[in-house]
Amino acid sequence: MIGTVYKSALRDFIRPGRIVVWVMISLIIGLIAMVWMRLSSKQPPLVVYGQVIEVFVFRVLALVSAIFSTMVISQELDQKTIVYLTTRPIPRPVMIGARMLASMTISALIAMISVLFAGLFTVGPGILGHAGFWNDLVLMALGASAYGALFVFIGLLLNKAMIYCLLFAFGWETFVPNMPGDLFYVSIYPYLKGLSVNPEPEKVQGFFRVMSGSLQEHTVGKPLSVIILVAIAVAFSLLSLYWFNKHEYVARDDAD
Amino acid sequence: MIQFSRASRWYGEVIGLNDISCEIGPGVTALLGQNGAGKSTMMKLITGQMRPTTGEVRVFGETPFANPNVYARMGYCPDVDSFPEHLSGREFVRRMGLLSGVSKQAIKDRTEEVLTLVGMVDRADKPVKGYSKGMRQRIKLAQAMIHDPDFILLDEPLNGLDPIGRREFMGVLQQLADRGKGVLVSSHILFEVEQMTRSILLLHRGRLLAAGDLSNIRALIDSHPHRIRMESRDPRALAAKCAGFGHVLSVKVDEALDEVEITTRKPDEFYDAVMGMVLDDGLTITAMDSPDNNLESVYGYLTEGR
Numbered sequence: 001m002i003g004t005v006y007k008s009a010l011r012d013f014i015r016p017g018r019i020v021v022w023v024m025i026s027l028i029i030g031l032i033a034m035v036w037m038r039l040s041s042k043q044p045p046l047v048v049y050g051q052v053i054e055v056f057v058f059r060v061l062a063l064v065s066a067i068f069s070t071m072v073i074s075q076e077l078d079q080k081t082i083v084y085l086t087t088r089p090i091p092r093p094v095m096i097g098a099r100m101l102a103s104m105t106i107s108a109l110i111a112m113i114s115v116l117f118a119g120l121f122t123v124g125p126g127i128l129g130h131a132g133f134w135n136d137l138v139l140m141a142l143g144a145s146a147y148g149a150l151f152v153f154i155g156l157l158l159n160k161a162m163i164y165c166l167l168f169a170f171g172w173e174t175f176v177p178n179m180p181g182d183l184f185y186v187s188i189y190p191y192l193k194g195l196s197v198n199p200e201p202e203k204v205q206g207f208f209r210v211m212s213g214s215l216q217e218h219t220v221g222k223p224l225s226v227i228i229l230v231a232i233a234v235a236f237s238l239l240s241l242y243w244f245n246k247h248e249y250v251a252r253d254d255a256d
Numbered sequence: 257m258i259q260f261s262r263a264s265r266w267y268g269e270v271i272g273l274n275d276i277s278c279e280i281g282p283g284v285t286a287l288l289g290q291n292g293a294g295k296s297t298m299m300k301l302i303t304g305q306m307r308p309t310t311g312e313v314r315v316f317g318e319t320p321f322a323n324p325n326v327y328a329r330m331g332y333c334p335d336v337d338s339f340p341e342h343l344s345g346r347e348f349v350r351r352m353g354l355l356s357g358v359s360k361q362a363i364k365d366r367t368e369e370v371l372t373l374v375g376m377v378d379r380a381d382k383p384v385k386g387y388s389k390g391m392r393q394r395i396k397l398a399q400a401m402i403h404d405p406d407f408i409l410l411d412e413p414l415n416g417l418d419p420i421g422r423r424e425f426m427g428v429l430q431q432l433a434d435r436g437k438g439v440l441v442s443s444h445i446l447f448e449v450e451q452m453t454r455s456i457l458l459l460h461r462g463r464l465l466a467a468g469d470l471s472n473i474r475a476l477i478d479s480h481p482h483r484i485r486m487e488s489r490d491p492r493a494l495a496a497k498c499a500g501f502g503h504v505l506s507v508k509v510d511e512a513l514d515e516v517e518i519t520t521r522k523p524d525e526f527y528d529a530v531m532g533m534v535l536d537d538g539l540t541i542t543a544m545d546s547p548d549n550n551l552e553s554v555y556g557y558l559t560e561g562r
Contacts, residue, residue: 083334
């Protein structure tokens with residue numbers, strides 16, 4: 001039953017038009033990486049690769065998660081097609097769980113393609129021999145799970161969830177890691193960054209310093225990062241299963 | 257199959273359904289009421305999309321909210337005209353079938369079977385976004401029937417269908433009823449319902465005004481002075497003929513509009529007499545309608561004693 005819903009959701013989420021757009025975005029990340037490589041000729045390719053991952057690919061991960069997570073339930077509510085899901089003989093936790101898993105899978109795969117292009121356009125085929133590259137692929141899966149679970153839950157709570165998810169992905173995740181004090185603990189980005197094993201640049205300035213959350217000297221240890229990311233993914237997934245099972249979900253206009 | 261026990265549903269401070277108790281069994285039952293009467297709320301309670309605020313709703317002996325056991329035996333054709341527009345009708349029905357538990361081996365045959373039943377088998381390969389309203393209604397019915405449920409709920413299914421489509425649709429409902437299925441159809445058009453079933457639930461402003469055989473409602477309509485309006489090329493002659501019937505209480509002539517309006521206590525007798533006036537007396541009647549032969553009048557009789 002889970003498999004049927006998962007496959008159905010995958011087919012629903014992956015449409016040729018959408019995939020072309022995301023591959024193009026990943027390609028643009030690769031091209032940006034290539035230009036960056038040319039502009040910072042003093043920096044080793046692996047350092048540039050690491051910067052591209054931190055500044056751009058983590059943003060793509062948050063963006064793609066926001067978009068595909070809101071397709072799980074929120075978009076079905078807005079398009080009034082939720083009724084076709086909630087009146088099927090499938091337990092609601094199974095329905096949302098399998099759809100959530102499908103959205104996380106696609107988000108992770110798209111982010112992984114961005115990682116691959118970033119690597120190929122900076123380091124070249126040799127990126128495949130860099131341990132950090134494989135670590136980044138795992139990070140994309142972990143990040144997609146954490147962002148995905150959080151955004152699905154937001155979609156269950158709020159109308160027009162996409163707006164809030166995008167605000168979180170680009171606003172909260174950019175500025176909170178740069179704030180002084182301990183507020184950075186309530187964002188996801190520092191934990192992803194904490195698990196990155198790519199070589200760090202000697203000095204980052206201006207726009208890239210803000211985008212990489214480096215205005216403050218925050219560091220999060222690897223064990224804590226893993227624990228928090230897994231905890232976010234599991235906790236919000238379970239909350240979503242519970243919430244969807246207990247609450248009414250009818251088309252938005254009808255609910256108003 | 258379905259029981260309501262003092263079920264009410266509130267939307268904040270607005271009541272959608274007020275203290276409803278009734279039972280719905282096999283065969284075709286019509287849920288009749290004007291827009292805003294609570295028909296869709298009742299459908300959503302039965303299909304477990306919503307819970308009653310007070311009271312209880314049971315379907316096949318179970319509470320329907322988020323209950324897969326109930327959905328396995330129930331098909332729902334919603335009133336919303338929304339689809340995954342990029343899918344073809346065939347693919348949509350097929351996916352709904354798989355999600356409804358139809359096996360991969362059986363899904364192809366079953367999809368073709370229901371598409372044939374709703375008259376869409378040759379037209380189901382185009383994307384839904386290009387479908388007419390009638391085609392969309394048929395696809396919605398097909399997805400509701402794909403898992404061969406025991407009970408099917410159809411929320412305003414005849415909206416947007418042309419007369420031929422309506423007749424075919426009613427034929428499908430009758431076939432389902434003949435196979436022992438339960439069918440609940442909502443509508444706000446009395447005439448439409450009369451062609452589908454004799455068993456009705458009449459809702460008005462969230463309350464169940466009447467339940468049972470449609471003839472009771474029809475008798476109620478007929479027991480009140482009934483206005484019938486006719487257009488004729490010779491309204492005076494028509495009026496004179498009508499005035500001769502003992503059951504006709506009043507006759508009004510509007511020569512400017514070539515119109516005659518009568519009131520009668522025996523509308524059936526009058527309708528029988530119309531044939532004679534045209535064929536035997538050579539009177540011409542170009543149009544005829546009854547302002548009292550509608551739901552609005554029924555609500556008036558039942559709620560205000562008019």
